[in-house]
Amino acid sequence: MIKDITIGQYFPGNSIIHRLDPRFKLVIALAYIVMLFAGNVFVSIITGAVFCIVSFALSRIPFKLMAKSLKPILPILLFTSILNLIFIDTGKTVFKLWILKITSGGIETSVMMIIRITLLITGTSLLTYTTSPIALTDAIERLLSPLKKIKVPVHELAMMMTIALRFIPTLIEETDKIISAQKARGADMENGNLVQKAKAMIPILIPLFISAVRRAEELATAMECRCYRGGEGRTRMRQLKASAHDFVAAGVTMIFFAALIAVNIII
Amino acid sequence: MDNTFARCEDLVFSYDDESRDVLCDVSLSFKRGEFTAVLGHNGCGKSTFAKHLNAILLPCGGSVYVDGIDTKDEERLYDIRQRVGMVFQNPDNQIVATIVEEDVAFALENLGVPPEEIRERVDEALKSVGMYKYRMHSPHQLSGGQKQRVAIAGIIAMRPECIVLDEPTAMLDPIGRREVLKTVKRLNREYGITIILITHYMEEAAMCGRVIVMDKGKVLLDDVPKEVFSKVELLKSVGLDVPQVTELVYELNKYGLGLDQHIITEEECTEALIKLLS
Ligand SMILES: Nc1ncnc2c1ncn2[C@@H]1O[C@H](COP(=O)(O)OP(=O)(O)O)[C@@H](O)[C@H]1O
Ligand SMILES: [Mg+2]
Numbered sequence: 141m142i143k144d145i146t147i148g149q150y151f152p153g154n155s156i157i158h159r160l161d162p163r164f165k166l167v168i169a170l171a172y173i174v175m176l177f178a179g180n181v182f183v184s185i186i187t188g189a190v191f192c193i194v195s196f197a198l199s200r201i202p203f204k205l206m207a208k209s210l211k212p213i214l215p216i217l218l219f220t221s222i223l224n225l226i227f228i229d230t231g232k233t234v235f236k237l238w239i240l241k242i243t244s245g246g247i248e249t250s251v252m253m254i255i256r257i258t259l260l261i262t263g264t265s266l267l268t269y270t271t272s273p274i275a276l277t278d279a280i281e282r283l284l285s286p287l288k289k290i291k292v293p294v295h296e297l298a299m300m301m302t303i304a305l306r307f308i309p310t311l312i313e314e315t316d317k318i319i320s321a322q323k324a325r326g327a328d329m330e331n332g333n334l335v336q337k338a339k340a341m342i343p344i345l346i347p348l349f350i351s352a353v354r355r356a357e358e359l360a361t362a363m364e365c366r367c368y369r370g371g372e373g374r375t376r377m378r379q380l381k382a383s384a385h386d387f388v389a390a391g392v393t394m395i396f397f398a399a400l401i402a403v404n405i406i407i
Numbered sequence: 408m409d410n411t412f413a414r415c416e417d418l419v420f421s422y423d424d425e426s427r428d429v430l431c432d433v434s435l436s437f438k439r440g441e442f443t444a445v446l447g448h449n450g451c452g453k454s455t456f457a458k459h460l461n462a463i464l465l466p467c468g469g470s471v472y473v474d475g476i477d478t479k480d481e482e483r484l485y486d487i488r489q490r491v492g493m494v495f496q497n498p499d500n501q502i503v504a505t506i507v508e509e510d511v512a513f514a515l516e517n518l519g520v521p522p523e524e525i526r527e528r529v530d531e532a533l534k535s536v537g538m539y540k541y542r543m544h545s546p547h548q549l550s551g552g553q554k555q556r557v558a559i560a561g562i563i564a565m566r567p568e569c570i571v572l573d574e575p576t577a578m579l580d581p582i583g584r585r586e587v588l589k590t591v592k593r594l595n596r597e598y599g600i601t602i603i604l605i606t607h608y609m610e611e612a613a614m615c616g617r618v619i620v621m622d623k624g625k626v627l628l629d630d631v632p633k634e635v636f637s638k639v640e641l642l643k644s645v646g647l648d649v650p651q652v653t654e655l656v657y658e659l660n661k662y663g664l665g666l667d668q669h670i671i672t673e674e675e676c677t678e679a680l681i682k683l684l685s
Contacts, residue, residue, distance in 0.1 A: 273505075274504075274505045274506065274509075302503070302504065302505065303503065305505050306502065306503065306504060306505045306546070309545075309547040310499050310547060313547070355497075355499070355500045358495060358497060358500035358501065359500050359501065359503070361458075361463060361495070362493070362495055362500065362501035362503075362558075363503060363513075364463060364488075365461060365463065365488060365492065365493040366488075366492075366503075366513055366514035366517060366561060366562070366565070367485050367488050367489060367514055367517040367518050367565070368513075368517050369485070369517060373519045374516050374517060374519060375515075375516050375519050375520060375521060375522060375525065376516055376522065377508075377509065377512040377515070377516060377522055377525040377526060377529065378509070378522075379522050
């Protein structure tokens with residue numbers, strides 16, 4: 141069943157990381173990314189790794205889950221490190237075969253790159269593992285709300301994201317039903333080459349599309365019935381309130397940053 | 408203040424100008440606290456009529472007044488929509504948020520109610536439809552009947568005076584249907600909310616205080632259920648059924664048994680048959 145797909149990759153829990161205010165988490169995650177790519181490579185990798193490992197331990201996300209999130213990027217890691225190995229030509233030559241030359245500089249860069257990308261993915265996955273998509277949308281809306289002044293449709297974008305999140309399971313379920321219905325009518329979806337498989341998708345996509353349009357129309361009416369009139373004058377039931385431990389987390393991030401800058405200045 | 412909640416006078420409506428009128432000269436009024444069923448064949452204009460009661464559609468001719476407000480009065484649009492809530496057939500297509508309680512809060516957030524009051528009213532609304540313990544669930548984890556009750560809670564939270572339900576049970580299984588009807592009946596009884604229930608189930612209509620039958624955009628019958636359902640032939644001629652017991656009495660009467668054609672409940676029917684047999 142495709143219904144079992146989890147949306148986003150939220151892993152519900154009650155750890156300190158889970159309970160952080162999503163706005164803080166988002167900003168901290170951004171700071172972490174900057175941390176990874178700023179200044180001296182060694183220093184930033186060490187700071188980033190410490191930061192990442194500590195948050196990961198605090199979040200109580202199973203290690204297996206985290207490893208799974210890294211799997212899809214393996215090809216990218218491999219590809220970039222091979223490119224780095226081949227094309228970087230600095231330092232001592234370690235290995236030479238015809239035109240292929242691997243240097244110590246190349247090895248160094250590719251190892252650093254692997255660590256950096258791994259840390260990047262682990263850190264950002266930690267954000268999506270510990271924050272529900274809806275909390276994330278909420279945080280984005282509130283963080284970007286100053287942009288409303290320059291006419292960026294922040295509320296509208298957040299509303300669209302919410303509705304998309306709401307309808308993903310509904311549409312997945314519907315796709316499932318349509319696939320079964322078409323199979324029952326003798327549609328063949330497993331066999332054939334790429335073109336035939338693509339063609340087999342048409343009888344699934346068309347009913348899905350029609351139904352989505354109808355749903356959209358009904359939803360719009362239902363929203364109007366409930367007095368929806370855009371973001372103006374709208375209040376929210378759930379207020380995001382920063383608590384002491386949000387500020388502690390922000391403080392810790394700042395200390396890491398300060399350390400990073402200090403070390404960079406010294407060396 | 409008088410006892411009439413909503414009133415329409417010579418309401419005429421068509422979706423685009425040239426084509427035929429979907430509603431022609433509909434004049435109806437609804438009393439506060441009344442429980443009315445609206446019956447009619449598919450495409451006879453029930454949904455179109457319902458959408459006039461909260462200014463989703465505006466009349467082409469005639470007028471509609473809700474609580475004394477003309478629905479054409481744009482300034483008071485949200486006063487009207489807050490007074491008349493609407494529940495639709497497909498529960499999936501009227502739930503906006505990904506968490507039950509957030510969805511119930513949707514209308515109040517739109518109305519700009521302060522957060523603490525929203526909290527209070529959401530909890531109250533969820534309790535009144537018996538969905539309080541599901542408040543943190545995501546809608547796709549719920550059954551059809553539960554989703555429909557969440558949709559009703561989203562309306563109740565606005566504290567409306569009237570709820571219009573457009574075939575709310577059409578997509579539900581028997582259990583879901585019973586849940587929804589029980590909820591609606593309770594809202595009418597305990598909170599005095601005016602209910603207008605559009606339905607295809609004659610048994611649902613039989614339990615209402617008043618039944619309106621529509622045909623081709625006109626009001627055909629408007630009376631208490633007993634009187635409406637006693638006109639079996641007229642109802643059949645516009646493609647409608649009658650409750651099963653009424654049908655039974657009708658068929659028996661063809662053989663000259665002379666039963667009262669006003670029977671609409673099983674108890675009445677049993678009683679009449681026992682009397683006949685003894
Ligand atoms: N959005 C629309 N645009 C044009 N015609 C419509 C629209 N909605 C309904 N109609 C037409 O209006 C008539 C009444 O529809 P409706 O009120 O939905 O009937 P009911 O709810 O009784 O089944 C139908 O003939 C239908 O085809
Ligand atoms: Mg309809």
